[in-house]
Amino acid sequence: MSDVVLELKAITKKYNKGLPGEVDVLRGVDLSLNAGEMVALVAPSGAGKSTLLHIAGLLDKPDGGDVEIGGEVLSGRSDRRRTAARRRDVGFVYQFHHLLPEFNAQENVVLPQLANGVGREEADARAMALLGQVGVAERAGHRPAALSGGEQQRVAFCRALANKPRILLADEPTGNLDPGTSDQVFAALVDLVRGTGLSALIATHNMELAARMDRVLRLENGLLVPD
Numbered sequence: 001m002s003d004v005v006l007e008l009k010a011i012t013k014k015y016n017k018g019l020p021g022e023v024d025v026l027r028g029v030d031l032s033l034n035a036g037e038m039v040a041l042v043a044p045s046g047a048g049k050s051t052l053l054h055i056a057g058l059l060d061k062p063d064g065g066d067v068e069i070g071g072e073v074l075s076g077r078s079d080r081r082r083t084a085a086r087r088r089d090v091g092f093v094y095q096f097h098h099l100l101p102e103f104n105a106q107e108n109v110v111l112p113q114l115a116n117g118v119g120r121e122e123a124d125a126r127a128m129a130l131l132g133q134v135g136v137a138e139r140a141g142h143r144p145a146a147l148s149g150g151e152q153q154r155v156a157f158c159r160a161l162a163n164k165p166r167i168l169l170a171d172e173p174t175g176n177l178d179p180g181t182s183d184q185v186f187a188a189l190v191d192l193v194r195g196t197g198l199s200a201l202i203a204t205h206n207m208e209l210a211a212r213m214d215r216v217l218r219l220e221n222g223l224l225v226p227d
C-alpha cells in the first residue's frame with residue numbers, strides 16, 4: 001500500500017476564463033504528500049498558493065487534473081462526497097484564526113467534534129489534550145477576544161486537528177503575528193503536527209520557517225518546483 005496521503009496530478013486552474021482579465025494561475029501542478037511529511041509551500045504574493053490550497057483541500061475545483069486523498073480520486077465527485085471527504089480528512093489553518101467569538105477556546109475545539117458525531121465528554125477531553133499540547137490549557141475558558149494573537153492561533157491549530165484529519169493545510173499560519181511570536185507559534189504548530197503524525201502542507205513567506213519542513217516547494221509560473 002502506498003503511503004501517499006495527498007496526490008495532486010496535473011492540476012490546472014484559470015480565473016476569468018475566456019475574458020480579457022483571464023489569469024492562468026495553475027498550469028499543471030503535481031504533488032505527492034507522504035504520510036507524516038511536512039512540506040513548505042513558498043510563493044510570491046499572487047502566485048496562486050491560496051488557490052492551490054483550496055483545490056487540495058476540496059474547497060475549490062480545478063479546471064483539469066485530479067485530487068486524490070488516501071488513494072481516492074475526489075476532483076470529479078459530487079459536492080456532497082467532496083464535503084464529506086473534506087470534513088473527515090482535511091484540517092485548515094489560515095492567517096487569521098476565524099474562531100467563533102461567542103465561544104471560549106475549549107468550546108471552539110469541541111464544536112467541530114460535536115458536529116462530527118463525537119460525544120461531549122470525549123470531545124472535551126480531546127480539546128483539553130490538544131490545548132495542553134500547544135501550551136494554552138490554562139486559557140481554555142477564555143473567549144478569543146481575551147487571548148493574545150499567538151494564543152488565538154494556537155487554539156485555531158487545535159480546532160483544525162480536532163477531528164483527527166489526515167492532512168493539515170495552512171495558509172500563512174503565523175503571517176499575522178510579530179516575528180518573535182511567529183517563531184514560537186510556528187514551533188508549536190510543528191511540534192503538534194509531528195506529535196500527531198499527520199501530513200501538512202504549509203504556505204509561508206518565511207524561508208527560515210520553511211527550512212524546518214521536510215521539503216520546500218516553490219510555486220512559480222503556475223508550476224510547483226523543488227526549492
Ligand SMILES: Nc1ncnc2c1ncn2[C@@H]1O[C@H](COP(=O)(O)OP(=O)(O)OP(=O)(O)O)[C@@H](O)[C@H]1O
Binds near residue numbers: 015043044047
Ligand atoms: N476568484 C477570483 N477571480 C479572479 N481572479 C482571482 C480569483 N481568485 C484569485 N484570483 C487571482 O489569481 C491569482 C492567484 O491568487 P491567489 O489568491 O491564489 O494567490 P496567493 O499566492 O495566495 O496570493 P497572496 O500571497 O497574495 O495571498 C492572483 O492574480 C489573483 O488576483
